[in-house]
Amino acid sequence: MAKVKTHEEANRRTDLVRAAARLFREKGFERTTVRDIANAVGMQSGSIFYYFKSKEEILLVVMEEGLLLALQDQETALQGVNTAREKLRALMRAHLKTLLERGSDFIPVLLYEWKSLSEESQARIVNLRDRYEQSWNETLQALKDEGAIPTSVRITRLFVFGALNWTAQWYDPNLRLDIDGVADRALELFVR
Amino acid sequence: MAKVKTHEEANRRTDLVRAAARLFREKGFERTTVRDIANAVGMQSGSIFYYFKSKEEILLVVMEEGLLLALQDQETALQGVNTAREKLRALMRAHLKTLLERGSDFIPVLLYEWKSLSEESQARIVNLRDRYEQSWNETLQALKDEGAIPTSVRITRLFVFGALNWTAQWYDPNLRLDIDGVADRALELFVR
DNA sequence: CCTACCGATCGGTAGG
DNA sequence: CCTACCGATCGGTAGG
Numbered sequence: 001m002a003k004v005k006t007h008e009e010a011n012r013r014t015d016l017v018r019a020a021a022r023l024f025r026e027k028g029f030e031r032t033t034v035r036d037i038a039n040a041v042g043m044q045s046g047s048i049f050y051y052f053k054s055k056e057e058i059l060l061v062v063m064e065e066g067l068l069l070a071l072q073d074q075e076t077a078l079q080g081v082n083t084a085r086e087k088l089r090a091l092m093r094a095h096l097k098t099l100l101e102r103g104s105d106f107i108p109v110l111l112y113e114w115k116s117l118s119e120e121s122q123a124r125i126v127n128l129r130d131r132y133e134q135s136w137n138e139t140l141q142a143l144k145d146e147g148a149i150p151t152s153v154r155i156t157r158l159f160v161f162g163a164l165n166w167t168a169q170w171y172d173p174n175l176r177l178d179i180d181g182v183a184d185r186a187l188e189l190f191v192r
Numbered sequence: 193m194a195k196v197k198t199h200e201e202a203n204r205r206t207d208l209v210r211a212a213a214r215l216f217r218e219k220g221f222e223r224t225t226v227r228d229i230a231n232a233v234g235m236q237s238g239s240i241f242y243y244f245k246s247k248e249e250i251l252l253v254v255m256e257e258g259l260l261l262a263l264q265d266q267e268t269a270l271q272g273v274n275t276a277r278e279k280l281r282a283l284m285r286a287h288l289k290t291l292l293e294r295g296s297d298f299i300p301v302l303l304y305e306w307k308s309l310s311e312e313s314q315a316r317i318v319n320l321r322d323r324y325e326q327s328w329n330e331t332l333q334a335l336k337d338e339g340a341i342p343t344s345v346r347i348t349r350l351f352v353f354g355a356l357n358w359t360a361q362w363y364d365p366n367l368r369l370d371i372d373g374v375a376d377r378a379l380e381l382f383v384r
Numbered sequence: 385c386c387t388a389c390c391g392a393t394c395g396g397t398a399g400g
Numbered sequence: 401c402c403t404a405c406c407g408a409t410c411g412g413t414a415g416g
Contacts, residue, residue: 201401204401235401235402236401236402236403238401238402238403238404238405239401239402242401243401
């Protein structure tokens with residue numbers, strides 16, 4: 001009996017995190033009220049605080065679980081890929097899928113609601129972020145050693161992240177160019 | 193007498209816009225209160241509404257005046273520059289200066305507080321934004337005609353904007369690399 | 385999880 | 401521009 005209740009609660013909690021992620025992405029953290037979130041899952045606003053101790057904790061969980069998912073996808077994407085160039089393509093594709101595919105609200109929230117996190121929460125996220133960047137650094141370093149990128153690994157990584165993350169502002173799934181196509185254009189731009 | 197008062201009022205209004213731009217950049221639009229803005233210029237919160245009809249109007253003015261300044265700087269930067277490659281370098285430098293130099297809070301606000309504008313206000317900004325992008329399109333098209341960029345003008349412009357705008361997240365004026373240096377790295381990346 | 389509520393804060397106004 | 405204020409909303413709590 002207690003087990004069942006735990007599972008139900010975990011599901012409701014997941015519902016809340018998903019709904020919050022979507023609302024945070026669409027309206028921003030500050031413009032989203034706990035009443036909005038509760039409403040989205042058919043709950044009373046006070047009940048939110050049975051699952052989370054504050055609104056900010058929801059934001060933290062959205063970012064944390066999102067990054068953990070992104071890390072998993074990254075690992076999967078690199079499975080069995082050998083050359084540095086193909087690794088970079090795989091990283092780009094995985095990154096864009098996390099960013100652009102329906103239901104992936106985590107990363108945009110991570111990018112745009114950073115300032116709404118307390119400093120303690122920011123520190124927890126930075127740690128995961130560093131892990132996420134590590135695969136990029138390794139791959140870019142290998143390309144650098146091959147002479148395939150002209151500038152430093154750090155600057156290249158920052159330019160790549162900028163170009164890819166900005167796609168969230170303009171990418172339209174209804175147009176001809178699909179997500180893998182965007183990744184391919186980025187690849188030919190950054191690697192020669 | 194009336195003239196003098198008008199000038200003083202214009203100055204106070206400018207003070208408010210500047211203070212608001214800085215606060216919007218640092219804390220975000222929603223987390224900045226009219227009391228914060230009034231306080232920053234030594235005014236009572238109610239007095240704000242002698243100068244602006246709403247908080248959102250302040251945001252609109254910040255973005256609008258910022259874009260007009262950016263357009264002026266862009267024009268100046270292109271004076272007497274002849275080759276397409278040098279034009280692109282000038283555009284990149286001007287863009288990064290607007291983005292990164294102290295006191296230039298407009299563009300970050302423009303980039304990150306877009307969703308806080310009403311649709312009517314967004315329409316007014318889009319118009320200016322299109323004008324700003326026009327010089328980029330012309331220059332990139334010239335480079336495309338020379339065979340100096342591998343992908344379409346639109347995609348290249350979006351990747352360039354992404355890479356450059358993202359610098360606001362990581363650029364540190366205390367490090368070795370100065371703003372023109374960032375522009376040069378971007379140039380060698382995007383133009384071959 | 386709900387009900388009922390509160391204290392704080394916020395954008396904005398009236399009247400001078 | 402200030403004073404004095406208001407109506408609405410918001411995050412969060414107590415008690416069940």
